[in-house]
Amino acid sequence: MSAVTDNAAPPTVLDVVNALDRRYPRDWAESWDRVGLVLGDLAHPVSRVLCVVDCVPETVDQALAAGVDLIVSHHPLLLKPVSSIAPDTYKGRIIHRLIRGDVALYAAHTNAxxxxxxxxxxxxxxxxxxxxxxxxxxxxxxxxxxxxxxxxxxxxxxxxxxxxxxxxxxxxxxxxxxxxxxxxxxxxxxxxxxxxxxxxxxxxxxxxxxxxxxxxxxxxxxxxxxxxxxxxxxxxxxxxxxxERPWLDEVAEWLRGEFGAEVVVSDVDTDPWTVHAFSSSEKETQP
CATH class of the missing domain: 3.40.1390.30 (NIF3 (NGG1p interacting factor 3)-like)
Incomplete structure (x- = not known):
């Protein structure tokens, strides 16, 4: 699909999902992986996309604040089976917030x-x-x-x-x-x-x-x-x-060219390690 013109209707979630599936076919993923559309209304128009490494509360905050219609994530939110998506669970809270915000979620992992x-x-x-x-x-x-x-x-x-x-x-x-x-x-x-x-x-x-x-x-x-x-x-x-953060720039560039949509790349550092300190012996060897 080529880039849309200024007067054309925006693509739907289904349009973007189909294009992502062509670029990163789901059967390229490892058998244990869970890729593709996670949630979202297929008919909902997509004018703004957020590309993230991880769908976590911080990047959901970013998506809702930016008013995006779709999150493209590298890591799957539901990689391992869950028995509940109740709003008092970690993943349940994320899912409920995205649904209430009418934000679709798509993952391309080992296929990407x-x-x-x-x-x-x-x-x-x-x-x-x-x-x-x-x-x-x-x-x-x-x-x-x-x-x-x-x-x-x-x-x-x-x-x-x-x-x-x-x-x-x-x-x-x-x-x-x-x-x-x-x-x-x-x-x-x-x-x-x-x-x-x-x-x-x-x-x-x-x-x-x-x-x-x-x-x-x-x-x-x-x-x-x-x-x-x-x-x-x-x-x-x-x-x-x-x-994995560099990949987001590539996906964003491709989505802009493919659909003419506004695409935001998340620089929210989702690495869990947030503090680094040298031991006393290491300090003594630093220049």
Whole structure:
């Protein structure tokens, strides 16, 4: 569907849902995932959209204050089954507020992760990577055309790990958690693999790919330690929200071009970690 003209009627929720489903087909999602329209009146016109990483009370506040008709969220609100959406439950309160505000909710999660362009493409572009290819090529319904989990690319110029860590901190949205790296700070990094969101399940793929470093979020102590002990690439651990926030800009740009709607991108930091402090021993080593 091409962009609407100034005099055309705004698209409906159904129009936008159908377009999102074409861009991120639901059968590309993992079997455990829950993607697509969560709630909303299909006939309701859409003039304003909010793109968020998480549908949480803070982003619902933003949606209602901005008067949006649709929220496009990366993470599903109802990923795990619930037995009640009563208004005295966490998710129930969110659902009731959205329904009362006539705000539809749509989620594109692992189907957006494997898409090309998708979540990891947007992350790779923030880091100026070139010559992108999937870290784990897609199989099944999503196979082909450069789709898959994560991306591998070349840095614009080699950096050592310490320099790369600083570069990432500048290029990605800031959070209290910041950026941490594991490996020799002086190691030269030319080829970088990235994965938006949690990524330690792909450590073996990263090692097989022969890259110099790997950036993702939610790395755990033992998998990271064993990966490095076995000679794997250097690691960069970034807040989950920060690795997926760049995708919102891409989705927003596409929605504007597709429908001519006003699209707002949320910069509300939904990372749960809100305070960072150095230990006394760390303070002594700071420059």
């Amino acid at each position: 992760d494997v898409a090309n362009p998708g979540v990891s493409d947007a992350l790779a572009r923030r880091l100026e990577l070139v010559d992108l290819r999937p870290l784990v090529p897609a199989t099944g319904a999503a196979a082909g055309e450069g789709r898959g989990i994560g991306r591998i690319g070349e840095l614009p110029e080699p950096m050592d790990l310490a320099e790369l860590t600083g570069f990432v901190a500048v290029r990605l949205p800031g959070t209290a958690a910041g950026i941490r790296a594991a490996g020799d700070p002086g190691r030269t990094i030319r080829t970088l693999a990235v994965c938006g969101g949690a990524g330690d399940s792909f450590l073996a793929d990263v090692k097989s790919a022969g890259v110099d470093a790997y950036l993702c979020s939610d790395l755990r102590h033992h998998p990271a330690s064993e990966h490095l002990a076995e000679g794997g690439p250097a690691l960069l651990d970034v807040a989950h929200w920060a690795t």
